[in-house]
Amino acid sequence: MNTNTAISGTSGDRSQATLELKNVNRGFGDDWSREEIITDFSLTVHPNELTVIVGPSGCGKSTLVNLVAGFDKPDSGEILLDDKPITGPGHDRMVVFQETALMPWQTTRANVVFGPKLRGDRSNADIEAEADQLLDKVGLSDFKDKYPIQLSGGMQRRAELARAMINHPLVMIMDEPFRGLDAMSRELMQEFFVRLFEENRRTNLFVTSEIEEAIFLADRVVVLSNRPTSVRQIIDIKLPRPRDFHMLSSTEAYEYKREAMELLHEEALKSFKRKGDQSELVEAFDKRSE
Amino acid sequence: MSEAAQDTGTAHGSHSSGETTAPKKRSKLSKALTSDTFWRGIVSLIGFVVFWEVCSQMKNWTGVEVPWIGKVPPPTEVVAAWSEIFWYKGYWESWYLSTARVFAGFLMAMIVGIPFGLCLAVNKYFYDIFFPPFEILRPIPPLAWVPASIVFWPTTEMSIAFVTFLGAFFTIVINVLGGARTIDIRYLRVAQSMGATQWDLFWKIILPGTLPSIFTGAAVGMGITWEVVLAGEMLSGGGQQGGGGLGFFIWSSYMGGTVAQVIVGMISIGIAGYLSSTFIRYLGSISMPWRKLF
Amino acid sequence: MDGQNQTGAKGAISIRNVTKIYDPEGVNVMAVDDCSLEIAAGEVCMVVGPSGCGKTTLLNSIAGFHSITKGEILLDGEMLCGPGNPKAEQGADRMVVFQHGALFPWMTLGDNVAYGPIVQETMTKAEAKEKAGHMLAEAGLGDVAEKFPGEVSSGMARRAEIVRALINDPKVLLLDEPYRAMDALTKSIMHESLLEVYDRTRVTIFFITHDLEEAIFLGDRVIVMTTRPARTKKIVNVDIPRPRDYTTLTSEKFRQLVEEAKDAVHEEAIKAFEAGERELA
Numbered sequence: 001m002n003t004n005t006a007i008s009g010t011s012g013d014r015s016q017a018t019l020e021l022k023n024v025n026r027g028f029g030d031d032w033s034r035e036e037i038i039t040d041f042s043l044t045v046h047p048n049e050l051t052v053i054v055g056p057s058g059c060g061k062s063t064l065v066n067l068v069a070g071f072d073k074p075d076s077g078e079i080l081l082d083d084k085p086i087t088g089p090g091h092d093r094m095v096v097f098q099e100t101a102l103m104p105w106q107t108t109r110a111n112v113v114f115g116p117k118l119r120g121d122r123s124n125a126d127i128e129a130e131a132d133q134l135l136d137k138v139g140l141s142d143f144k145d146k147y148p149i150q151l152s153g154g155m156q157r158r159a160e161l162a163r164a165m166i167n168h169p170l171v172m173i174m175d176e177p178f179r180g181l182d183a184m185s186r187e188l189m190q191e192f193f194v195r196l197f198e199e200n201r202r203t204n205l206f207v208t209s210e211i212e213e214a215i216f217l218a219d220r221v222v223v224l225s226n227r228p229t230s231v232r233q234i235i236d237i238k239l240p241r242p243r244d245f246h247m248l249s250s251t252e253a254y255e256y257k258r259e260a261m262e263l264l265h266e267e268a269l270k271s272f273k274r275k276g277d278q279s280e281l282v283e284a285f286d287k288r289s290e
Numbered sequence: 291m292s293e294a295a296q297d298t299g300t301a302h303g304s305h306s307s308g309e310t311t312a313p314k315k316r317s318k319l320s321k322a323l324t325s326d327t328f329w330r331g332i333v334s335l336i337g338f339v340v341f342w343e344v345c346s347q348m349k350n351w352t353g354v355e356v357p358w359i360g361k362v363p364p365p366t367e368v369v370a371a372w373s374e375i376f377w378y379k380g381y382w383e384s385w386y387l388s389t390a391r392v393f394a395g396f397l398m399a400m401i402v403g404i405p406f407g408l409c410l411a412v413n414k415y416f417y418d419i420f421f422p423p424f425e426i427l428r429p430i431p432p433l434a435w436v437p438a439s440i441v442f443w444p445t446t447e448m449s450i451a452f453v454t455f456l457g458a459f460f461t462i463v464i465n466v467l468g469g470a471r472t473i474d475i476r477y478l479r480v481a482q483s484m485g486a487t488q489w490d491l492f493w494k495i496i497l498p499g500t501l502p503s504i505f506t507g508a509a510v511g512m513g514i515t516w517e518v519v520l521a522g523e524m525l526s527g528g529g530q531q532g533g534g535g536l537g538f539f540i541w542s543s544y545m546g547g548t549v550a551q552v553i554v555g556m557i558s559i560g561i562a563g564y565l566s567s568t569f570i571r572y573l574g575s576i577s578m579p580w581r582k583l584f
Numbered sequence: 585m586d587g588q589n590q591t592g593a594k595g596a597i598s599i600r601n602v603t604k605i606y607d608p609e610g611v612n613v614m615a616v617d618d619c620s621l622e623i624a625a626g627e628v629c630m631v632v633g634p635s636g637c638g639k640t641t642l643l644n645s646i647a648g649f650h651s652i653t654k655g656e657i658l659l660d661g662e663m664l665c666g667p668g669n670p671k672a673e674q675g676a677d678r679m680v681v682f683q684h685g686a687l688f689p690w691m692t693l694g695d696n697v698a699y700g701p702i703v704q705e706t707m708t709k710a711e712a713k714e715k716a717g718h719m720l721a722e723a724g725l726g727d728v729a730e731k732f733p734g735e736v737s738s739g740m741a742r743r744a745e746i747v748r749a750l751i752n753d754p755k756v757l758l759l760d761e762p763y764r765a766m767d768a769l770t771k772s773i774m775h776e777s778l779l780e781v782y783d784r785t786r787v788t789i790f791f792i793t794h795d796l797e798e799a800i801f802l803g804d805r806v807i808v809m810t811t812r813p814a815r816t817k818k819i820v821n822v823d824i825p826r827p828r829d830y831t832t833l834t835s836e837k838f839r840q841l842v843e844e845a846k847d848a849v850h851e852e853a854i855k856a857f858e859a860g861e862r863e864l865a
Binding site for chain 3: 056139143146150151152154155176179180182183184185187188209210211212213245246248249251254257258261264265267
């Protein structure tokens with residue numbers, strides 16, 4: 001396991017991109033059934049720091065991810081990557097999805113080389129070499145030729161990370177990537193991810209519904225308000241790096257947690273109470289819009 | 291470990307198919323041969339044959355005829371009839387003719403049906419235009435097409451082929467369409483953000499993602515083609531150009547009053563159907579190695 | 585643990601030297617190794633351990649789904665299983681709530697809850713329905729009693745499931761990672777709802793989880809298990825007074841308890857992880 005050994009080797013360039021969301025609005029439905037999902041959302045994600053967005057489930061986090069990834073377009077407002085507006089999906093922004101989105105019909109390795117091979121912007125030997133290096137880095141050297149279904153949940157997530165990193169994205173968008181893992185594997189994955197980040201320092205947008213995860217990973221925690229979603233508060237996390245799991249039970253971490261928890265508990269209750277009425281409708285629209 | 295539990299789960303699940311689809315590892319074969327499921331199957335088959343023999347011999351032995359099954363020739367007679375015609379070229383020609391028809395119709399259905407289904411799934415305009423007539427034609431049983439297709443096509447052989455084709459076509463298209471539509475949107479998104487063109491999406495995501503449904507459709511379609519070919523052969527009455535085939539073999543045996551041969555024909559079809567669906571499963575397992583792991 | 589005996593609580597479980605060996609295809613796998621545990625009546629006993637460590641085996645043995653190889657399990661001094669009777673009889677005195685919801689999808693929540701008493705013929709249909717409606721209302725699910733499980737959120741379904749277990753008036757509630765698939769925020773609301781139910785009924789709870797914080801928040805005692813074969817590695821007594829709410833989660837006492845148990849859990853997580861990688865390789 002690599003959680004306790006330093007991960008060496010570099011992967012591509014260090015990105016220095018700035019992601020900016022300016023007054024973004026997005027809603028679904030028309031007229032009578034219209035619901036605003038995101039209103040007046042403004043946020044700047046700086047390079048070299050890990051920005052983690054926390055919000056209750058069903059609050060529109062996925063919509064936000066879709067907007068940044070370019071799968072969806074805002075009704076109004078702007079999303080800029082290094083001052084250039086985002087117009088559609090592109091390999092400068094890689095999404096690591098919830099659960100796993102590895103293609104089941106390809107081996108781990110084929111999944112990793114999929115993107116660069118598709119574009120053909122590099123030589124095959126180059127791609128293969130980097131894939132080997134990345135798979136090694138995420139501890140999957142022995143699992144290259146296995147199919148995703150043969151991997152454990154944690155391995156699948158690490159393979160996903162490799163598949164995203166090989167594209168040298170300017171921004172990594174993590175959409176609750178460790179959701180569905182049990183609490184213990186999750187903890188190990190968080191440690192792994194934080195180490196990976198500390199080495200590479202990409203521009204990262206990490207979305208989660210777990211406060212602890214957010215505090216453990218983040219330089220900045222962005223707490224969302226519930227529907228319609230906007231930035232409720234930004235908490236700067238000043239825990240030292242490199243992080244380790246002991247820090248989570250430190251007094252500082254508990255202070256951050258208390259602060260975030262109080263905000264979120266209110267928001268969560270809001271969404272919980274509404275489950276079962278109109279939010280179902282919005283979920284249906286969410287799905288349809290995909 | 292949950293993985294371990296899954297492993298044993300799939301191992302059990304694949305026992306039944308393990309006997310049939312040419313297992314790769316010896317251990318799997320020997321496991322299948324020693325499994326309870328296998329032996330229960332053998333015992334049940336033997337029991338069935340014995341029951342059949344006793345029932346149909348009852349009249350000879352006691353003078354009391356068992357209703358229905360008493361009229362059927364006993365297995366010993368069937369085996370005798372079989373061993374006799376086993377050496378006839380005509381019997382094997384019937385096999386060949388039916389199989390050839392089935393595969394011709396089936397292949398055509400795959401060749402036309404898969405692209406058609408995929409187009410329905412990916413193109414909205416195509417869907418809007420072609421789906422309504424497709425849905426109206428789909429519920430018509432293939433056999434209802436027989437008279438019309440005799441009128442359409444110059445030869446009996448071609449009309450049989452056409453009806454066979456229809457039998458598999460609708461099933462395959464519906465499965466492909468359903469399969470392609472349920473592909474996880476995230477696969478498409480991942481590929482899109484990596485820079486996939488529409489062409490890439492089609493070949494690298496939609497097609498492999500639909501393969502499982504294609505094979506499901508193919509397995510069902512194969513069953514239907516056998517039904518249709520046999521019925522077609524009986525209806526066309528063999529005769530001049532469209533002659534032969536297992537359907538005709540059964541029909542002519544019936545006309546000739548050799549009931550044992552009718553049974554031989556029926557069992558032959560059972561075996562042929564089984565072999566062809568095994569073949570489809572085998573194709574499926576080699577073209578979708580990842581599916582074996584489920 | 586205060587007040588557990590004032591109500592004359594029942595449901596003390598004694599697990600004595602229990603060993604469970606699986607024998608699939610001639611390969612012995614020891615799931616539980618000489619595990620002993622005394623759970624007092626009305627106690628909330630939380631078991632934390634990596635997946636596949638054998639904690640579910642323990643729960644299944646109590647519920648009567650699995651046999652045990654050695655040792656004995658007693659409920660209120662009566663033997664459930666032990667020498668001569670390796671498999672406990674299943675009974676309504678021990679209700680299980682599973683990780684993935686097991687509500688019947690073809691019945692409304694109300695009918696789901698009323699189902700147990702009706703099939704056991706302890707109540708008439710009308711009585712059972714009335715009681716079900718009453719209990720659902722108590723759990724804040726009165727409005728959705730007539731909905732089907734597919735129509736409500738997973739949190740509501742899981743709460744209804746606990747109500748369905750409780751209507752049988754069990755001595756013990758066996759929970760097998762009931763909130764595993766939920767996000768932390770929904771989970772925290774589920775926790776409060778479970779604690780509220782517990783404060784009302786004082787039923788003995790045997791709760792399996794991966795999540796240390798969940799364990800400390802809910803439990804009177806937290807048992808940290810080793811990875812397979814399961815043995816008790818560490819026992820943490822949670823002396824945080826009840827009732828607890830989400831502010832407990834950020835209290836100093838809570839933090840200390842997490843700190844105390846964290847290393848033990850982390851160590852086992854890594855061991856289990858490495859074993860898992862080896863097994864798959």
